Amino acid sequence: MSPGDDSLPISALQHWLFCPRQCALIHVERLWVENTLTAEGRVLHERADSGRPDTRDGIRTLRAVQVASATLGLHGVADVVEMRGSQPYPVEYKRGRPKAHRADEVQLCAQAMCLEEMTGRAIPDGALFYGQSRRRQVVAFDAPLRELTRQVAGEARAAVAEGRVPRPVYEPSRCEACSLREGCRPEARADGAQTWLARRIERAAVPE
Structure with a gap:
């Protein structure tokens, strides 16, 4: 199955849930900057995607599997599909640890829904492998997660199709780790230049 012209990469769903503005900067304005976190994630995915299919204990492991769904308007690559x-x-590989939001689960669920459309088989669950803990976390593809995946896919596709870039919302825990922070400058654009400058001066101040 080949993706249509308006098909969106599955990775955009994770970007949208993490930050709609980040999603638009990447998929509308084509802005991308790598930092330590994204580089580590890329290396982990390259390791997961590399190698030929193999069979162990009766399980056939396929790597870097191309998936797509005309219904969802999504396409992407599943790191590993165990048959x-x-x-x-x-099975999706992540560099860090489980997150408070459901972006990783939505990305995995989207892969499963693509595979269901491609194979005609129901897929009840899958797994997220986190590099920090070196453990798998089983994810059940229940009705609420599937509905969330459809909702996020629809919202992200609509925003990208319209070329809409949401205004920034500055959240230190999220923005400080974002590789697009310099291009986005959420402090300046969300709160005004004076507030942003005041914060920069305050951070630079050294206690006597």
Whole structure:
């Protein structure tokens, strides 16, 4: 199945849930900057995607599997799909640890829904492998997660199709780790230049 012209990369769903503005900067304005976190994630994915299919303990492991869904308007690459008999089991690799938001789960669920459309088989669950803990976290593709995935896919596709770039909302815990921070400058654009400058001066001040 080849993606249509308006098909969106599955990775955009994670970007949208993390920050709609980040999603638009990447997928509308084509802005991308790598930092330590994104580089570590890229290396982990390259390791997961590399190598030929293999079979162990009756499980056939496929790597870098191209997936797509005309219904969702999504396409992407599943890091690993384990074939347990004829049953696909998607596994997505992440560099860090489980997050408070559901971006990773939505990304994995989107892969599963693509695989369901491609294979005609229901996929009840999959797994997220986190590099920091070196453990798998099983994810059940229940009705609420599937609905959230459809909702996010629709919102992200609409925003990208319209070329809409949301205004920034500055949240230190999120923005400080974002590789696009310099291009986005959320402090200046969200709160005004004077407030942003005052914060910069305050941070630079050294206690006597």
